[in-house]
Amino acid sequence: MPSSTVENYLKHILLLSEGAQDLVSMGDLAVALAVVPGTATTMIKALAREGYVAHQPRQGVSLTPTGRTVALSVLRKHRLVETFLVNVLKMDWASVHAEAEQLEHSISDEVLDRLDALLGYPATDPHGDPIPSRKGKLNFQVYASLATCALKQPLRIVRITEQTTEFLQFADQNHLLPGSTLIVTGRNLPAGLATIKTTGTRALALSITAAGKILVEPLRR
Amino acid sequence: MPSSTVENYLKHILLLSEGAQDLVSMGDLAVALAVVPGTATTMIKALAREGYVAHQPRQGVSLTPTGRTVALSVLRKHRLVETFLVNVLKMDWASVHAEAEQLEHSISDEVLDRLDALLGYPATDPHGDPIPSRKGKLNFQVYASLATCALKQPLRIVRITEQTTEFLQFADQNHLLPGSTLIVTGRNLPAGLATIKTTGTRALALSITAAGKILVEPLRR
DNA sequence: TAAATTATTTTGACTACTCAAAATAGCGCA
DNA sequence: TGCGCTATTTTGAGTAGTCAAAATAATTTA
Numbered sequence: 001m002p003s004s005t006v007e008n009y010l011k012h013i014l015l016l017s018e019g020a021q022d023l024v025s026m027g028d029l030a031v032a033l034a035v036v037p038g039t040a041t042t043m044i045k046a047l048a049r050e051g052y053v054a055h056q057p058r059q060g061v062s063l064t065p066t067g068r069t070v071a072l073s074v075l076r077k078h079r080l081v082e083t084f085l086v087n088v089l090k091m092d093w094a095s096v097h098a099e100a101e102q103l104e105h106s107i108s109d110e111v112l113d114r115l116d117a118l119l120g121y122p123a124t125d126p127h128g129d130p131i132p133s134r135k136g137k138l139n140f141q142v143y144a145s146l147a148t149c150a151l152k153q154p155l156r157i158v159r160i161t162e163q164t165t166e167f168l169q170f171a172d173q174n175h176l177l178p179g180s181t182l183i184v185t186g187r188n189l190p191a192g193l194a195t196i197k198t199t200g201t202r203a204l205a206l207s208i209t210a211a212g213k214i215l216v217e218p219l220r221r
Numbered sequence: 222m223p224s225s226t227v228e229n230y231l232k233h234i235l236l237l238s239e240g241a242q243d244l245v246s247m248g249d250l251a252v253a254l255a256v257v258p259g260t261a262t263t264m265i266k267a268l269a270r271e272g273y274v275a276h277q278p279r280q281g282v283s284l285t286p287t288g289r290t291v292a293l294s295v296l297r298k299h300r301l302v303e304t305f306l307v308n309v310l311k312m313d314w315a316s317v318h319a320e321a322e323q324l325e326h327s328i329s330d331e332v333l334d335r336l337d338a339l340l341g342y343p344a345t346d347p348h349g350d351p352i353p354s355r356k357g358k359l360n361f362q363v364y365a366s367l368a369t370c371a372l373k374q375p376l377r378i379v380r381i382t383e384q385t386t387e388f389l390q391f392a393d394q395n396h397l398l399p400g401s402t403l404i405v406t407g408r409n410l411p412a413g414l415a416t417i418k419t420t421g422t423r424a425l426a427l428s429i430t431a432a433g434k435i436l437v438e439p440l441r442r
Numbered sequence: 443t444a445a446a447t448t449a450t451t452t453t454g455a456c457t458a459c460t461c462a463a464a465a466t467a468g469c470g471c472a
Numbered sequence: 473t474g475c476g477c478t479a480t481t482t483t484g485a486g487t488a489g490t491c492a493a494a495a496t497a498a499t500t501t502a
Binding site: 088091099 | 306309312320323324327328329331332335336339
């Protein structure tokens with residue numbers, strides 16, 4: 001049984017490789033886990049010995065099938081717990097991430113399955129992040145973000161890819177939740193700004209970086 | 222913030238001193254925690270240094286007010302989680318103890334309060350064990366057990382003071398749950414047996430040891 | 443009262459994880 | 473071709489918790 005430290009390493013490798021690149025650097029991993037780079041290297045060597053990851057020295061690290069299975073299971077627990085905390089316990093959207101971070105390591109598969117049923121087998125968590133299936137399938141879909149989508153098109157928010165309380169609170173206060181609709185009225189790349197308009201006719205400016213964290217799909221598809 | 226190891230030590234000291242004796246021996250504590258006695262001694266010395274316990278060398282250990290507060294909080298989490306697992310997730314009465322043992326260390330006060338409200342502020346868990354209040358009051362009440370109560374009196378089970386899956390399954394199968402009614406028809410102390418009759422008119426023999434773990438109160442009070 | 447039994451404590455060692463700081467490798471660039 | 477920058481790895485050391493086994497204290501028994 002992997003320790004919760006091991007689970008965290010594997011989960012973060014999965015998250016960091018989500019977008020695309022197959023090799024996660026020690027630097028990125030160390031930042032994600034809030035440890036110094038040397039610690040990450042040491043730990044990764046141990047995880048490689050135990051068959052959870054493949055380590056290309058000085059290149060980066062990737063998950064083995066075994067490691068990926070563990071990581072997906074942890075991610076499933078994390079996202080189902082978040083959904084439970086928001087949907088059933090009515091907790092604040094922005095603060096459940098830290099809670100789930102703890103709970104994901106101590107919840108059994110039995111409890112998880114019952115939670116899943118209680119919630120009606122949700123496909124995504126409250127932030128729009130896809131929940132891996134029991135058998136470890138992660139429904140990964142490539143969406144445009146507010147930084148890359150077409151201008152002046154009606155859009156629906158499908159996902160917020162950022163877990164910090166501050167960002168989520170900002171999103172919440174400005175009605176930028178999964179399901180909300182809006183249009184991007186313009187972009188000023190030199191200034192690094194995007195301007196949007198939500199259905200409540202409110203205009204809002206956003207940095208391109210922040211806009212990149214809000215994923216959308218065209219409204220009528 | 223005490224580690225989950227520390228929380229476990231404190232919780233078990235509280236449980237072992239519940240009945241009465243103020244000093245818990247290293248031997249008993251080591252058995253409860255499944256460690257060797259030397260480990261318990263070492264750990265207790267550290268806990269004493271940190272102000273959680275008072276250690277009388279070669280006599281035993283007791284909780285300081287600080288330690289007791291921590292222990293009660295853990296016990297509250299444990300029992301509320303058990304109640305949630307049984308009442309909401311409909312899990313098996315006999316198996317929730319092990320689950321709660323993990324969850325009790327990773328649940329926040331915020332989540333706990335909401336769970337408490339969801340459950341309707343229960344006074345006891347599914348086994349009849351009293352749930353400490355938020356402010357750390359433990360409603361400890363002395364009940365008779367099937368080993369000590371009067372014979373041929375109608376009784377109601379209020380509590381099962383044993384958490385092993387096997388015992389709880391046995392109790393479940395024989396309708397010995399909190400709330401069930403029965404009478405003790407006789408006792409044979411030399412043989413170490415008690416005979417009882419449940420409302421379903423079934424007769425059953427039980428060791429005195431087992432009988433001592435089932436606490437009861439007289440039916441009409 | 444002394445010997446024997448039993449419980450507790452001490453000692454030395456090990457695992458898992460971490461950091462600080464020095465050593466090394468790979469890279470871009472002149 | 474070699475210099476310097478940056479990321480990575482290595483080294484040495486520390487913390488938390490654990491065990492095995494030897495040492496010590498207390499209690500029982502004779």
